[in-house]
Amino acid sequence: MLTSYEFLATYLRARFADDERGASLVEYALLVALIAVVCSVAVTFLGSSAKSKFNSVGSSIGG
Secondary structure, three states: OOOHHHHHHHHHHHHHOOOOHHHHHHHHHHHHHHHHHHHHHHHHHHHHHHHHHHHHHHHHHHO
């Protein structure tokens, strides 16, 4: 005779054993988060670099 825990474990294994949608959703979420971090760092770095270039060009044109 199965206890309630064994019954529940058996049911959940049978129900979700072949379902990998949750795992792929987590993987996609991690990829999106990584891409967002990389883009943020790139924009921060390139933004300050571009700002200094525009300032030097603007000062050479204006003065």
